Amino acid sequence: MHVLGTAGGNVLGASREVQIPLLAALLIGGCAAKARRALSARSIEAGIGPTAVFPLRLHRPVAIALCAGELALGGGLLLTAGPLAAGPLSAGPAAHAIRSATALLFGTAVGALHELRARQPDAGCGCFGDLSDTPVSWRVMTRSALLCAAAIAAIGVPPLHRPASAGQALTMLAVAATELVVIAILSPEVGEIMVRLGHSEPCEVRRVPVSRTLAALHGSAPWRHYQHHLLATDPIDVWREECWQYAAFPGTVDGRRVEVVFAVYLEPRHPQVRAGIADPGAGARSRDDSAAAFPLPVSN
Amino acid sequence: MTWRRMQSHGGQVRRKADLRQGCDDLIESASPARYIRRSALRAAVFGQRGSAYHSMWDRSPVIGRATVTGQVADVSPHIVVLHTAQGEQRITLSPCTTAWRGAAVPPAWLRTGDVAIVRRHAKRNVAERIWAQIGRVSGTIIETDGTALLIDKGSARRGRAIVLIDKSSLRKIQVRFPRLEPGYLIDVIGLRQQGYLQALAPATAQPPYRADHPPAPPLISGRIPVPVSGTAVWHEPGAEPPGLLGLAYPALDPETNCEDPHATGPGCVRLPYLSVGSAVRIRNECAGRSAVLPVTSCGAAARLFCDRCVECGTSPRGRIADLTMTAFVELGGNLEDGCFNATLAIAN
Numbered sequence: 001m002h003v004l005g006t007a008g009g010n011v012l013g014a015s016r017e018v019q020i021p022l023l024a025a026l027l028i029g030g031c032a033a034k035a036r037r038a039l040s041a042r043s044i045e046a047g048i049g050p051t052a053v054f055p056l057r058l059h060r061p062v063a064i065a066l067c068a069g070e071l072a073l074g075g076g077l078l079l080t081a082g083p084l085a086a087g088p089l090s091a092g093p094a095a096h097a098i099r100s101a102t103a104l105l106f107g108t109a110v111g112a113l114h115e116l117r118a119r120q121p122d123a124g125c126g127c128f129g130d131l132s133d134t135p136v137s138w139r140v141m142t143r144s145a146l147l148c149a150a151a152i153a154a155i156g157v158p159p160l161h162r163p164a165s166a167g168q169a170l171t172m173l174a175v176a177a178t179e180l181v182v183i184a185i186l187s188p189e190v191g192e193i194m195v196r197l198g199h200s201e202p203c204e205v206r207r208v209p210v211s212r213t214l215a216a217l218h219g220s221a222p223w224r225h226y227q228h229h230l231l232a233t234d235p236i237d238v239w240r241e242e243c244w245q246y247a248a249f250p251g252t253v254d255g256r257r258v259e260v261v262f263a264v265y266l267e268p269r270h271p272q273v274r275a276g277i278a279d280p281g282a283g284a285r286s287r288d289d290s291a292a293a294f295p296l297p298v299s300n
Numbered sequence: 301m302t303w304r305r306m307q308s309h310g311g312q313v314r315r316k317a318d319l320r321q322g323c324d325d326l327i328e329s330a331s332p333a334r335y336i337r338r339s340a341l342r343a344a345v346f347g348q349r350g351s352a353y354h355s356m357w358d359r360s361p362v363i364g365r366a367t368v369t370g371q372v373a374d375v376s377p378h379i380v381v382l383h384t385a386q387g388e389q390r391i392t393l394s395p396c397t398t399a400w401r402g403a404a405v406p407p408a409w410l411r412t413g414d415v416a417i418v419r420r421h422a423k424r425n426v427a428e429r430i431w432a433q434i435g436r437v438s439g440t441i442i443e444t445d446g447t448a449l450l451i452d453k454g455s456a457r458r459g460r461a462i463v464l465i466d467k468s469s470l471r472k473i474q475v476r477f478p479r480l481e482p483g484y485l486i487d488v489i490g491l492r493q494q495g496y497l498q499a500l501a502p503a504t505a506q507p508p509y510r511a512d513h514p515p516a517p518p519l520i521s522g523r524i525p526v527p528v529s530g531t532a533v534w535h536e537p538g539a540e541p542p543g544l545l546g547l548a549y550p551a552l553d554p555e556t557n558c559e560d561p562h563a564t565g566p567g568c569v570r571l572p573y574l575s576v577g578s579a580v581r582i583r584n585e586c587a588g589r590s591a592v593l594p595v596t597s598c599g600a601a602a603r604l605f606c607d608r609c610v611e612c613g614t615s616p617r618g619r620i621a622d623l624t625m626t627a628f629v630e631l632g633g634n635l636e637d638g639c640f641n642a643t644l645a646i647a648n
Contacts, residue, residue: 040513052508056478056479130516133515195519195521196519198521199519199520199521200521202520202521202522202523202524202570202572203523204523204524204572204573205520205524205551205570205571205572205573207554207555208555209555210555210556236334237334237338237341238556239338239553239556239575239576239577239578240553240555240556240573240574240575241342241572241573241574241575241578241646242572242573242574242646243572246338246341246342246345248341259341259344261341261342261344261345262345263342263345263346274345274346275345276341276344276345276346276347277344278337278340278341278344
């Protein structure tokens with residue numbers, strides 16, 4: 001029983017100590033992500049979700065205060081955590097104040113997220129900039145509540161020091177890893193990161209220069225097959241639909257004027273090429289066989 | 301007002317741009333028939349003989365089309381007479397006919413000379429809804445002067461527009477558009493006046509981002525899931541012929557459709573690249589109507605907005621189609637609502 005109590009105390013102690021660097025990393029990372037988004041959007045209040053619960057004129061000052069507060073608290077946690085902290089930053093009053101303020105920040109965040117979810121259900125929390133665009137859910141609110149509890153647990157922790165033994169180091173690592181896994185489970189941002197890492201642009205939205213498409217066409221078997229029928233090697237029309245780029249050329253078959261149409265699939269290597277021949281008047285006739293010209297079908 | 305000299309210069313600017321080769325523009329092209337033929341040329345490659353693109357381009361008999369566009373020639377308690385491109389059109393009014401002229405009004409309040417669009421009951425020459433002098437401006441605010449705004453409508457062809465916010469509507473518009481300042485987006489519906497739009501109602505809520513920094517679209521791997529759901533909106537005809545059935549598509553291939561000088565990225569909904577003349581099927585999820593329509597222009601302004609339509613439920617973010625007024629009404633949309641929940645699929 002005494003052994004179990006000692007082991008439990010070690011784990012509890014390790015849990016409390018691990019919170020400080022974890023909270024500091026999350027706070028500084030959150031501020032950095034928000035700043036990056038503000039720089040890219042050239043708008044301080046762009047996408048910072050909780051500011052939406054404030055009046056419009058307060059969006060900018062609240063956004064600035066939020067990011068500055070996160071940075072200050074994250075830095076303060078680190079500065080008051082070590083054994084070398086001295087003077088006004090020594091462990092004790094300053095550390096107590098900073099850790100209490102951190103708990104207050106995360107506790108307030110739970111309420112703000114709940115309010116944001118009620119007012120703007122489709123708004124993201126903006127916690128980590130661009131990565132936090134998914135609507136606020138119970139996962140995000142639970143994460144904030146967990147971090148609030150972590151900050152409360154860190155109040156009163158003595159200055160951090162190196163682990164006294166390998167066992168203690170392993171205990172701290174295990175606790176930190178467990179907490180990171182729990183935070184990851186509660187974080188939609190992790191899914192967004194995985195999507196970005198595994199992303200490759202679908203061919204329907206891939207920009208492909210026409211010159212590259214025509215070069216692929218000129219090297220294809222259908223081009224060599226129909227080349228002798230063409231009256232010009234410059235296309236009279238080029239257009240695109242989804243993953244196919246089309247090019248139409250004037251031509252002749254058995255003395256008859258035709259249009260030779262090629263379709264090139266927009267894939268980077270050895271694109272598929274298909275061809276067809278159309279009557280120059282095909283598709284330009286309406287059901288009554290009269291030549292349909294501009295304007296398009298009118299309403300009256 | 302000095303802005304009047306700047307209005308509607310999009311046409312002249314566009315002609316200069318059109319001197320470049322390979323620039324798709326249905327309105328100002330020397331050979332617009334080539335867009336009509338693209339579906340047939342595609343069919344020559346893939347051997348498709350679907351009726352979708354045939355019916356899309358065919359002239360529909362008058363009685364088959366529910367929407368009539370024209371100028372009001374006369375209004376009586378039972379009949380409204382419109383001057384249309386094909387001549388005079390007499391449409392019966394019923395006690396259920398509703399009209400809009402700045403607000404819901406009795407049909408008798410329509411004025412001679414009003415540009416009107418009428419939706420008739422199915423297979424009957426009886427007016428269901430009439431919209432008179434309705435207009436819409438959506439785009440980026442360039443300059444402001446009190447309640448007067450100069451708006452960039454998103455492309456060289458559409459040019460710029462002047463919007464005057466009616467005093468009685470200022471508060472209502474400011475609630476949805478709190479930032480009436482240069483660089484931010486606006487989308488308002490109102491009465492079309494000579495040279496400007498008298499804004500009466502917001503068409504959506506103002507996005508929090510500036511127009512030159514819209515949010516990035518979601519990342520998609522594999523293939524783009526179709527059909528795509530989102531919001532369908534409408535735009536004024538401008539240089540387009542009256543009664544045109546079609547849509548401005550927010551994702552025209554920039555390689556063959558002339559990179560728009562106002563381009564700011566792909567927009568917030570991922571749509572497959574298409575070209576002018578491509579056929580898409582648009583379904584109005586609220587009215588349960590669908591149609592195959594041709595892409596007739598570039599929906600650059602639609603690309604800037606990431607709003608949702610809440611006419612029947614909440615649509616996913618993003619504008620997937622910017623319909624002509626006739627197409628919007630034909631699909632069962634009400635112009636004063638500004639949008640309907642829609643799905644878009646490639647018709648071929």
